[in-house]
Amino acid sequence: MVDIAPPDLDGVRHALGPATDTAAHLRALKSADPDAVRAATEHLDAAIAPGGRATEATPAVAGYVARLLRGDLVADPAAKVELLYFLGQVTEAAEGPAKIPGVLGCREQLATILTVAEHCEGDGDEDVRIEAADTAESAIEAMERLGIG
Numbered sequence: 687m688v689d690i691a692p693p694d695l696d697g698v699r700h701a702l703g704p705a706t707d708t709a710a711h712l713r714a715l716k717s718a719d720p721d722a723v724r725a726a727t728e729h730l731d732a733a734i735a736p737g738g739r740a741t742e743a744t745p746a747v748a749g750y751v752a753r754l755l756r757g758d759l760v761a762d763p764a765a766k767v768e769l770l771y772f773l774g775q776v777t778e779a780a781e782g783p784a785k786i787p788g789v790l791g792c793r794e795q796l797a798t799i800l801t802v803a804e805h806c807e808g809d810g811d812e813d814v815r816i817e818a819a820d821t822a823e824s825a826i827e828a829m830e831r832l833g834i835g
Contacts, residue, residue, distance in 0.1 A: 690753050693746035699787075700733040700743040708734065708743060712750055715769070716759055727768035731775070738778030745791025748776040752795070752802045763811035770806060770817040773799045777824040781831060796834055800825040 692712035695705040711729040714722035734747045751769050753759075760766050777799060780792035803825060806818035829835050 690750065690757065690759065693750050695743055695746065698742045698746070700741045701736045701739070702733045705733075705741075705743040708747065712747065715751070715754060715765065718761070720762070723762060723765045727765065727772065730768075730772045735772060735775040735779050738775045740776075740779035740782050740786055740788030740792050742787045744776060744779055744788040745795055748773060748792065748795045749798065752798050755802045756805055763809070763814050766806065766809065766811070766814045767817045770803065770814070770821045773803065774817075774821040774824045777821070777828040780828050793832060793834065796825050796829050796832075800829070 692709040695708050698705045700708065708729065711726040714726040717723055717726075730747065730751075733743075734741060735744050751772060755766065755769055755773075760769060776792050776795060780789065780796055782789045782792075784790055800822055803818045803822035807815055807822065809815050809818065
């Protein structure tokens with residue numbers, strides 16, 4: 687298994703302040719500890735892309751999550767569903783005003799999110815496949831509205 691290092695978020699902010707706490711949460715996504723995984727996905731929802739809004743940290747974290755999913759490095763189907771949901775939130779964030787930090791970076795992640803969602807549509811778990819289809823549709827719709835691709 688190839689290890690993927692979390693992005694360097696020194697000096698980067700998320701919705702709750704400095705993103706110095708994010709790397710530990712990102713490492714926990716590959717954990718077998720369900721409480722650590724739950725805390726990590728809750729962090730993504732609350733701090734990284736809250737309510738589908740971009741933060742400075744959103745693009746780098748979305749790229750990391752995409753690499754985890756594309757590399758099949760997350761074993762728990764429930765965690766995969768949560769991560770796909772997060773990527774769906776990133777597609778929503780990509781449609782925010784360009785002046786908001788992180789929005790342009792989210793737009794740059796749309797094609798990657800689409801590719802990863804399509805990859806996950808072949809997962810063995812039905813819930814993962816359903817969430818992957820929703821995320822792929824969100825990415826396509828955002829790209830169409832933004833005139834990307």
